[in-house]
Amino acid sequence: MNLQKVISGFFFILAMTLNFGFFYGDMGNPELHSTYELFAALVISLISTALKIGDKTQIGSVLLATSLVADIQLISAVIVWTFVDHTSTMTASNMAVIVSLSGGALLANITSVILYIGETLKSKR
Numbered sequence: 734m735n736l737q738k739v740i741s742g743f744f745f746i747l748a749m750t751l752n753f754g755f756f757y758g759d760m761g762n763p764e765l766h767s768t769y770e771l772f773a774a775l776v777i778s779l780i781s782t783a784l785k786i787g788d789k790t791q792i793g794s795v796l797l798a799t800s801l802v803a804d805i806q807l808i809s810a811v812i813v814w815t816f817v818d819h820t821s822t823m824t825a826s827n828m829a830v831i832v833s834l835s836g837g838a839l840l841a842n843i844t845s846v847i848l849y850i851g852e853t854l855k856s857k858r
Contacts, residue, residue, distance in 0.1 A: 738853070744781040745849050748803065749842035751777055756839050760832045761825030768814065771835065775807040778838070781845075792852050799845040806838035 751774040758765030782800040785793065810831045817827045 741781075741784045742849060742853075744777060744784055745842075745846055748774065748778045748781045749839065749846050752803070752807070752835060752839045752842050756832060756835045758832075760829040763823045763828045766828065766832060771807070771810060771814065771831075774835070774838070775804075775811055778803050778807055778842070792848060796845055796848055799841045799848070803838040803841035803845070806834050806841065810834035810838070 751770060755766055755770040755774050778800065782797070782804055785797040785800050788794075788796065813827070813834065814831050817823055817831075821827075
């Protein structure tokens with residue numbers, strides 16, 4: 734068993750599941766989406782990205798690209814939430830924008846996990 738692969742896989746999947754936990758629920762209802770969960774999803778996604786840096790394979794490049802997309806989407810969601818929180822009250826349309834950005838990150842995370850699983854299945858013992 735490769736400990737680095739276990740740790741990497743753990744963070745890839747944790748990033749996806751935290752993001753899904755934030756994303757799931759009525760888009761317009763801020764009470765169903767936790768700021769702490771969004772922040773945790775961002776932090777774990779950044780850790781996941783850091784673990785992908787240095788992989789010189791073609792699949793490693795694609796995994797890094799998907800992780801960077803997820804990071805940009807989550808950072809954008811955090812910026813929008815912070816801006817709305819400090820300038821006005823949260824409306825359903827503002828929350829929909831934040832959740833939509835999180836949804837884009839979720840798609841990138843799902844792509845990353847699928848590629849990771851495919852790479853794992855393809856590798857020989």
